[in-house]
Amino acid sequence: MKKWNFGIVGAGSIADFHAKAVQSLANACLKGICGTNPVKVKTLAEKYKCKIYKSTTEMLGDPGIDIISIATPSGAHMEPAVEAANNGKHVICEKPLEVSLERIDNMIEAHAKSGTRLGGIFNYRFNEVVRLLKKTVDSGRFGKITNASVYVPWWRSDEYYKSSWRGTRLLDGGGALMNQSIHMVDMLQYVAGPVSSLKAYTATLAHPQIEVEDSAAAVLRFRNGALGIIYGSTASFPGQFRRIEISGTRGTAIIEENSIKVWNFDQQNDEDEEIIQKFSNIEGGGGVSDPMAIPFEPHARNIAAFISSVETGLPFEIDGHEARKSVEIILGIYKSAKAGIEVNLDS
Numbered sequence: 001m002k003k004w005n006f007g008i009v010g011a012g013s014i015a016d017f018h019a020k021a022v023q024s025l026a027n028a029c030l031k032g033i034c035g036t037n038p039v040k041v042k043t044l045a046e047k048y049k050c051k052i053y054k055s056t057t058e059m060l061g062d063p064g065i066d067i068i069s070i071a072t073p074s075g076a077h078m079e080p081a082v083e084a085a086n087n088g089k090h091v092i093c094e095k096p097l098e099v100s101l102e103r104i105d106n107m108i109e110a111h112a113k114s115g116t117r118l119g120g121i122f123n124y125r126f127n128e129v130v131r132l133l134k135k136t137v138d139s140g141r142f143g144k145i146t147n148a149s150v151y152v153p154w155w156r157s158d159e160y161y162k163s164s165w166r167g168t169r170l171l172d173g174g175g176a177l178m179n180q181s182i183h184m185v186d187m188l189q190y191v192a193g194p195v196s197s198l199k200a201y202t203a204t205l206a207h208p209q210i211e212v213e214d215s216a217a218a219v220l221r222f223r224n225g226a227l228g229i230i231y232g233s234t235a236s237f238p239g240q241f242r243r244i245e246i247s248g249t250r251g252t253a254i255i256e257e258n259s260i261k262v263w264n265f266d267q268q269n270d271e272d273e274e275i276i277q278k279f280s281n282i283e284g285g286g287g288v289s290d291p292m293a294i295p296f297e298p299h300a301r302n303i304a305a306f307i308s309s310v311e312t313g314l315p316f317e318i319d320g321h322e323a324r325k326s327v328e329i330i331l332g333i334y335k336s337a338k339a340g341i342e343v344n345l346d347s
Contacts, residue, residue: 003028004027004029004067004307005028005065005066006028006068007030007032007059007062007067007068008032008068009034009069009072010073011036011040011041011043012040014094015071017294017296018303019047020048020299021297021300021302022300023048025307031051031064032050032062033053034055034058035072056080057083060084061087066090067090067307068080068089069093070092071094074171074178075168075173077094077097077103078098078104082107082110085107085111085114086110086114088114090117090310092120092121092302092306093118093121095120095182095183095186095323096173096182098173099171099174101327101331117316117319118319119316119318120319120323121299122183122186122190122318125186125187126301126305129255129279133246133253136253137191141251142248142252142253143249144249145226148226148228148244148247149228150187150228150243150244150245151229151231152176152181153240153288154176154180154233154234154287158209160234161207162209166210167207167211168212169212174213175234176235177232177330177334178330182330184230185232185329185330187244189325189329192226194222194345194346195221195345198329198332198343200216201218202215202216202333202337206235207235214233215234215235216230216232216233217231218333223346240288241256242256250265250266251266252265256282257282259282260275263276305317306318329345332345
């Protein structure tokens with residue numbers, strides 16, 4: 001069995017999750033870390049007993065590195081991703097892929113040109129309950145979908161934003177949507193299909209020191225005709241679990257974090273009670289007020305799926321084009337809120 005050697009670019013809190021996820025996989029090995037903060041780099045390297053690279057260029061010049069994991073601030077993903085492609089390295093990149101469509105397209109183009117793979121991290125997709133919901137929607141059991149909505153009523157303290165890239169337009173690219181709620185935006189389009197158009201409001205209500213929104217609400221029309229809502233916030237003390245609601249002419253499901261709160265169809269079957277019992281409890285803190293209160297295992301499954309795509313040559317479900325979709329929706333919300341217009345995403 002081949003072991004895939006990883007190098008992580010970035011040494012912040014999310015890099016720790018990447019490192020733990022990589023080290024948990026039987027066919028992966030964390031070879032080294034680089035970053036702009038030498039103290040954080042040293043701490044992580046010692047924790048995971050791996051090499052310190054002086055720069056991204058040095059890491060990419062190592063022929064022993066197979067895959068680069070990018071865990072830098074969001075608006076600093078493009079440069080290492082493109083450089084990795086130019087050096088023949090595959091890239092798995094933390095969400096969002098980047099903060100503008102132009103920068104994302106540069107990443108996609110670079111990897112297409114070099115023949116390497118570019119994948120995104122949307123670890124929430126790898127929760128078993130999300131897979132179940134997707135499968136059930138695709139089976140037609142909900143009938144005609146009429147509502148598909150997500151809610152992320154989270155809380156972040158002023159300390160979270162203090163002396164940080166978070167909450168800046170340049171490196172965060174946005175606030176409660178681009179950073180915290182993007183997982184649910186991705187899951188919404190993954191489960192319910194493409195968003196056709198939207199109208200939105202954004203506001204900064206609890207953290208006046210940041211440059212971006214801490215609250216956002218959008219009304220959506222999906223290509224399949226369904227309507228829906230996106231609500232994302234870091235101004236909802238003390239924070240509640242994120243939630244997705246899917247309703248149709250034949251059934252309704254409400255998923256809160258990784259548990260099922262409602263699973264009701266016009267024709268119940270023998271498996272439904274087992275499903276409700278199996279997914280009755282929420283595991284972990286969900287990151288509602290503490291970004292570190294999430295499990296690393298979904299990251300590990302996300303990375304394992306990427307490795308599998310590299311090994312087999314089969315498509316990766318969250319390739320560059322797929323990871324781009326959630327950013328496009330969020331940027332559409334920002335455009336609508338700023339201009340006070342309906343934004344058409346089908347054009």
